Amino acid sequence: MAGLGVGGILAITGWFAIGPDHIIYAVVVKCGFLLMALLAGPVMVDIGRSRYQVNNLEPRIYMLLGAEVVRRVLDIVGWNRVIKQMRRSEDGGSGLARFLRGTEQSETAHLLGAAATVTLAITAAVTHHPLGAVQVLVLGLLLHGYPVMIQRIVRAKITRHCTHSDRTTH
Numbered sequence: 428m429a430g431l432g433v434g435g436i437l438a439i440t441g442w443f444a445i446g447p448d449h450i451i452y453a454v455v456v457k458c459g460f461l462l463m464a465l466l467a468g469p470v471m472v473d474i475g476r477s478r479y480q481v482n483n484l485e486p487r488i489y490m491l492l493g494a495e496v497v498r499r500v501l502d503i504v505g506w507n508r509v510i511k512q513m514r515r516s517e518d519g520g521s522g523l524a525r526f527l528r529g530t531e532q533s534e535t536a537h538l539l540g541a542a543a544t545v546t547l548a549i550t551a552a553v554t555h556h557p558l559g560a561v562q563v564l565v566l567g568l569l570l571h572g573y574p575v576m577i578q579r580i581v582r583a584k585i586t587r588h589c590t591h592s593d594r595t596t597h
Contacts, residue, residue: 460539460543463540464539469536481582498580530578534574541571
């Protein structure tokens with residue numbers, strides 16, 4: 428609940444203090460939604476577990492949308508190394524199950540952020556702030572949409588590799 432409160436409070440106070448059409452508002456809201464997602468996502472990770480199954484076509488679509496390029500950029504700047512270290516330090520291990528769980532937690536958190544982003548963009552559009560709606564949506568795609576795509580690509584690679592390995596050893 429704290430995460431939802433932080434995101435909501437930043438969105439509402441920023442709306443009146445900064446204004447929904449200012450790019451700084453979109454940045455502040457995205458920071459709030461990221462914090463909200465990080466706090467609320469892990470709590471909701473086990474709701475609707477079937478959503479973590481990745482369709483065979485999904486990774487191809489995500490790659491066409493540039494998700495693999497974004498993943499490589501995150502590798503170059505060191506972000507993925509930081510996340511890998513965080514996942515290892517959480518329980519002292521670095522096992523495959525823990526890694527997959529981390530992708531699920533990240534996906535859940537970013538889906539919450541994306542839902543908040545879409546809700547805010549609709550609110551901005553309905554209240555005659557199209558520039559604010561576009562800015563929030565674009566930042567939301569970058570900060571929530573691509574991470575979800577990347578988590579799903581990674582999970583698909585791992586689960587398909589494990590499934591293929593299981594078939595060849597039996």
